[in-house]
Amino acid sequence: MMNKKTIHTSSAQETLALAQRCAQLLKGGEIIFLRGPIGAGKTVFVKGVAGALGLKSSPTSASFSLMKRYQNRKNTLFHIDLFRLSEGEVFNLGFEEMLENEKAIILAEWPDPIAQMMPQDRLEMDFVLQGEDKRKITLCAYGPTSQALAEELCKTNNK
């Protein structure tokens, strides 16, 4: 399943607002891969989601810089950033803990090294720089859960 949609934002604030709307749609178990160059706004998006859900950072067994866990009584969110890592380097680093939790929300920047071990049904968000503070965000869903999320996210977006 592949279904491309596009959202434009023209400030970090607008990307935060998009993340907040996304957070309201998450039920747990969603996986979002965030692609795009450095400075595109991937981390802004993750912080917006975690902030909107009111999650607090909590330690994991994996290397702290590669995977951060945010949690409250209702939700668990893993923020992964594998910039410049290869598949061999992320093997055996403690991602099992994350994959065993089927209700966890997973947001991954530079996800390629772990893509093979992740479920197929994920939403890929590709951030494209379009000058100054403008960003084009392409959404591509690879299964029913991510497709429903993409559709709801675009419904509430008028641009």
Ligand SMILES: Nc1ncnc2c1ncn2[C@@H]1O[C@H](COP(=O)(O)OP(=O)(O)O)[C@@H](O)[C@H]1O
């Ligand atoms: N439309 C936009 N969406 C997201 N961030 C933006 C936007 N316009 C400007 N920015 C700025 O770009 C930077 C994005 O940083 P960050 O989210 O860390 O990028 P990445 O994680 O993709 O490397 C931030 O300084 C943010 O304020």
Ligand SMILES: [Mg+2]
């Ligand atoms: Mg980042």
